[in-house]
Amino acid sequence: MGITNSNKTIDQQIIGCSDSLLVTLAISAAPDIVSAPVDLVLALDNSASMAGEAFATLQAAANQIIDIIDGATGDIDGIIENSRVGIVSFDSVATIESPLDTNAVLLRQIVNNLTTEEAGSTNHYDAFSKAISLFNTTSENEKVLVMLTDGVDSEGTSADNIARYARETLGITIYMVGIEGTEGIDINNLNEWATDPDESHVIIAPDTESIEALLGELGSNITKAGATDIQILDTVNPDFEITQIVSPTVGTATLVTPQSVAWAIDSLGTEADEGATLQLYVRHTAITGGTKAVNEAITYSDAEENIVDFPDPLVTVQCSDIVEYSEPCPASVDVTTENCQDIIAFDMSNVTIDGKGRIAEVSLTLLNVCPGKRVAVAVFLSELDEEGLEYPRGRKIFTLPALTGTECQNVQVNCIKFVLPEDLDLDGTPDTLCSARTFRARAFANVVDYDYFPCCEG
Numbered sequence: 146m147g148i149t150n151s152n153k154t155i156d157q158q159i160i161g162c163s164d165s166l167l168v169t170l171a172i173s174a175a176p177d178i179v180s181a182p183v184d185l186v187l188a189l190d191n192s193a194s195m196a197g198e199a200f201a202t203l204q205a206a207a208n209q210i211i212d213i214i215d216g217a218t219g220d221i222d223g224i225i226e227n228s229r230v231g232i233v234s235f236d237s238v239a240t241i242e243s244p245l246d247t248n249a250v251l252l253r254q255i256v257n258n259l260t261t262e263e264a265g266s267t268n269h270y271d272a273f274s275k276a277i278s279l280f281n282t283t284s285e286n287e288k289v290l291v292m293l294t295d296g297v298d299s300e301g302t303s304a305d306n307i308a309r310y311a312r313e314t315l316g317i318t319i320y321m322v323g324i325e326g327t328e329g330i331d332i333n334n335l336n337e338w339a340t341d342p343d344e345s346h347v348i349i350a351p352d353t354e355s356i357e358a359l360l361g362e363l364g365s366n367i368t369k370a371g372a373t374d375i376q377i378l379d380t381v382n383p384d385f386e387i388t389q390i391v392s393p394t395v396g397t398a399t400l401v402t403p404q405s406v407a408w409a410i411d412s413l414g415t416e417a418d419e420g421a422t423l424q425l426y427v428r429h430t431a432i433t434g435g436t437k438a439v440n441e442a443i444t445y446s447d448a449e450e451n452i453v454d455f456p457d458p459l460v461t462v463q464c465s466d467i468v469e470y471s472e473p474c475p476a477s478v479d480v481t482t483e484n485c486q487d488i489i490a491f492d493m494s495n496v497t498i499d500g501k502g503r504i505a506e507v508s509l510t511l512l513n514v515c516p517g518k519r520v521a522v523a524v525f526l527s528e529l530d531e532e533g534l535e536y537p538r539g540r541k542i543f544t545l546p547a548l549t550g551t552e553c554q555n556v557q558v559n560c561i562k563f564v565l566p567e568d569l570d571l572d573g574t575p576d577t578l579c580s581a582r583t584f585r586a587r588a589f590a591n592v593v594d595y596d597y598f599p600c601c602e603g
Contacts, residue, residue: 148451149175149414155439155458162464165388165428168439170379170455172421174371174414178186180226183367184245184286185214186276190294191259192236192267194326194397200261202324202350203293204596207256207390210291213367215249225280228286231254232277236265238298245279261529267303268333269294283438288315289367292338297330305338308338320367323349325347371414377423378406384431384462404441420502434464465513465554501567509588510543511542511556520556526563529583530571538584539563544593 156167187207195203214228232255232530242255272292279287290311298304309316321335333347339346375396381387387401396410408423427439438457445453481493507524514520523542529534541561548554565582572580 147174147379147414147445148453149173149371150420151442151445151453151455153443153455153458155460157460159330159461159463160429162432162434162462165426166439166460168381168425168427168458169311170377170408170423170425172377172410172413172453173376173395174419175450176369178370178416179470182286182367183289184229184280184284185210185289185291185367186231186233186245186279187211187256188233188235188239188272188276188290188292188325189256189259190236190267190272190292191234191261192263192265192299194267194295194297194299194325195324196261196263198201199324199326200259203321203322204256204259204506206293206322206324206350208253210367211249211256218544225536231276233272233275234259235275236262237268239268239275240440241270241275241279245281249403267297268299269296269302269304269338270307273304273307275309275313275599277317279306280315280317280481282315284304284340286527288317289320290317291320291322292351293324293327294322295328296321296334297326297328298331298334299328304334304545305337312340319346321347323347325349350482355516363521368456370412370449371419372410372447372449372451373412374409375408375413376441376446377408377410378405379408379443380426381423381425382438382441384429384433384437385427385439386430387425388428389426391424393421395419396423398423429462431462432464434462435460449561463552465552502564502569502582503582505563505565505584505586507561507563507586508557508559509561511558511590513553514545514548514556515592516548516550517594521591521593523589525587525589527585527587528565528569528571529585535585536569538569547594569595 148175150171152171153167154167160166189207191200211230229247229353230249230252230421231245232242232252234240234242235559242259243252246507254326258352273432276290276292308319312319319338319340321339323332323335330349331346335347336343350358365422378401385402387406390400390406392397392398393408395413396408398406398408401407406423406425410421411418413421436459438459440455440457443455445455478494480489480490482489483532505526507526509524511520511522521542521544523546525540526538529535541563545556548556570580570582
């Protein structure tokens with residue numbers, strides 16, 4: 146089945162301008178057995194040579210294989226999605242204990258109820274014959290035979306030819322699980338009967354304790370992991386930076402740049418539907434707000450070439466708006482001329498001539514101005530001589546109207562003009578713009594309106 150789900154979520158939909166949010170990457174995979182089901186037959190050696198510890202190991206192994214198939218199909222009580230398991234037991238003759246079935250509970254009961262024969266010999270030929278008979282040649286399911294035995298053949302025809310027929314003619318994949326019995330173990334037979342290469346189709350299980358680890362690879366071969374060698378590179382929007390990586394539930398994560406993280410997973414969904422998550426804390430670092438995509442880009446690759454798309458969550462960032470306030474321009478006079486009029490005269494009314502000089506234009510930003518309260522602002526300008534002494538050059542005092550809204554904002558105050566006649570130039574050369582002059586500006590502000598009254602009545 147491969148990748149079954151991929152997701153990217155955020156824990157908040159609205160944040161402040163410099164706030165953080167938690168980003169969660171999630172991915173899940175399931176073994177390919179779900180989309181490519183198998184018909185699997187267990188052939189279990191219950192001859193006399195398997196009595197005691199060997200048979201306990203055999204039963205544990207058989208149950209684990211059933212569990213792997215059961216878990217890979219995602220069902221707790223039974224094998225689903227068209228995969229089936231049959232059971233054959235064998236000593237001097239083979240017996241069909243269960244045809245291909247989907248009931249995992251019943252299959253486990255059959256395995257657990259099996260016992261060894263006190264004087265039974267071992268007929269592998271008949272075991273292969275009965276196991277082969279359970280497969281339906283018209284089924285499109287992959288055909289797998291897992292035989293658990295010591296491999297010591299003591300009765301009947303050699304199983305070499307029938308095993309070869311099963312592999313080459315019927316297309317059955319054969320796994321041999323070798324368990325040492327009272328007569329030892331015949332590894333040559335196990336290698337002869339198993340599908341090539343032997344290294345991946347023959348397992349020697351020394352005891353019950355080690356069977357789980359040994360069969361894990363066999364289960365992976367049968368079910369085929371949903372995804373291996375997963376590489377994910379997540380890059381967030383340049384307006385954000387990654388401040389913390391929480392260790393992923395599967396794999397490893399590494400910060401590549403302040404905006405990107407690499408997540409590597411060796412395998413996912415080997416024996417069952419399996420999920421993995423990675424969480425990142427990201428902080429908004431830009432000065433402008435709005436609705437923004439958290440992602441800039443995210444890339445995915447794996448050995449199985451699964452195609453994966455992650456969603457692109459959006460977050461609303463609320464930054465303080467810049468409210469501009471400008472000193473008003475002087476009053477102007479509009480004049481209209483008539484057609485072909487050579488000269489025009491008009492009265493500018495009262496205009497104060499300040500003489501030659503310069504104009505200093507000051508701007509400032511008042512931070513965190515709360516709504517509903519007027520603000521008084523004073524700006525002082527002075528000129529410095531060569532000794533650093535200050536001489537006053539002007540002051541501006543004005544009141545900013547109260548802001549509306551519900552949040553504090555930054556207020557930009559622009560174009561506060563100071564007229565600086567040249568006759569005030571400290572170098573003593575008035576009426577020229579060629580000399581250098583040094584000025585110093587200061588600003589003060591306070592809230593005009595307040596709710597506190599220091600006197601208490603009564």
